[in-house]
Amino acid sequence: IGKNVVYEQSVSSTQEIAHRIASDGAEEGTVIVADEQLGGKGRLGRPWFSPIGSGIWMSLILKPKIPPQQAPQLTLLTAVAVIRGIKEQTGLHCDIKWPNDILLNGKKLVGILTEMQADPDQIHSVIIGIGINVNQDFFPEEIKEIATSLKIEKGEEINRASVMQSIMVQFEQLYELFLDEGFLPIKHMWEAHAITIGRRITARTITNSIQGYAKGITDDGVLLLEDDLGTIHKI
Numbered sequence: 001i002g003k004n005v006v007y008e009q010s011v012s013s014t015q016e017i018a019h020r021i022a023s024d025g026a027e028e029g030t031v032i033v034a035d036e037q038l039g040g041k042g043r044l045g046r047p048w049f050s051p052i053g054s055g056i057w058m059s060l061i062l063k064p065k066i067p068p069q070q071a072p073q074l075t076l077l078t079a080v081a082v083i084r085g086i087k088e089q090t091g092l093h094c095d096i097k098w099p100n101d102i103l104l105n106g107k108k109l110v111g112i113l114t115e116m117q118a119d120p121d122q123i124h125s126v127i128i129g130i131g132i133n134v135n136q137d138f139f140p141e142e143i144k145e146i147a148t149s150l151k152i153e154k155g156e157e158i159n160r161a162s163v164m165q166s167i168m169v170q171f172e173q174l175y176e177l178f179l180d181e182g183f184l185p186i187k188h189m190w191e192a193h194a195i196t197i198g199r200r201i202t203a204r205t206i207t208n209s210i211q212g213y214a215k216g217i218t219d220d221g222v223l224l225l226e227d228d229l230g231t232i233h234k235i
């Protein structure tokens with residue numbers, strides 16, 4: 001992971017570049033990183049604020065030989081790798097909010113966006129986008145109550161390259177474990193950081209939202225949500 005790094009100063013979105021070069025044959029483990037994104041993409045079609053020089057805006061190309069239904073497990077794996085990398089570099093302890101938000105002191109620090117190019121029975125590539133707020137001192141009005149950065153929480157400037165490097169090392173270890181032993185060991189690590197389980201939550205997709213009680217995740221990494229009528233939904 002990260003042996004091939006494509007660095008750009010300013011891009012629309014590292015996800016777009018990753019998709020393009022993945023279908024042109026880029027190797028597994030290739031990382032695209034930019035100082036600034038002018039069209040950073042969040043989940044559910046939202047924009048992702050990616051100002052110049054203050055965050056880690058990166059996309060990782062994977063080509064795992066796993067069934068397409070298992071790709072979401074890689075999102076959970078990524079969350080664990082990011083939390084470990086951040087802990088190693090800063091000593092800060094983050095929490096995971098299902099499925100892919102990383103929070104620090106209750107505010108959003110990291111977003112993860114997993115996208116896949118696949119046929120029904122075969123993955124061509126999985127593109128994992130990771131956005132980490134590192135050295136921002138403030139955020140735009142719309143998100144200032146809900147977002148934070150490592151610098152705000154730690155009270156000092158943080159070296160972006162070191163954080164990125166630690167995350168890559170952690171990712172590689174977890175990814176090898178995942179390919180050798182499957183999702184179960186990763187699931188246990190994920191659960192140790194997750195604050196969602198046992199709480200009342202709202203699960204949103206682009207078209208729908210379901211409220212209920214988060215009962216746990218399955219061994220496949222699917223969230224079990226019990227609604228008020230007692231029906232269990234797999235999210």
Ligand code: BTN
Binds near residue numbers: 039042044111129
């Ligand atoms: C979220 O909505 O929480 C996911 C945010 C993902 C942002 C990252 S930044 C690097 C990569 N490129 C993008 O355009 N988005 C992801």
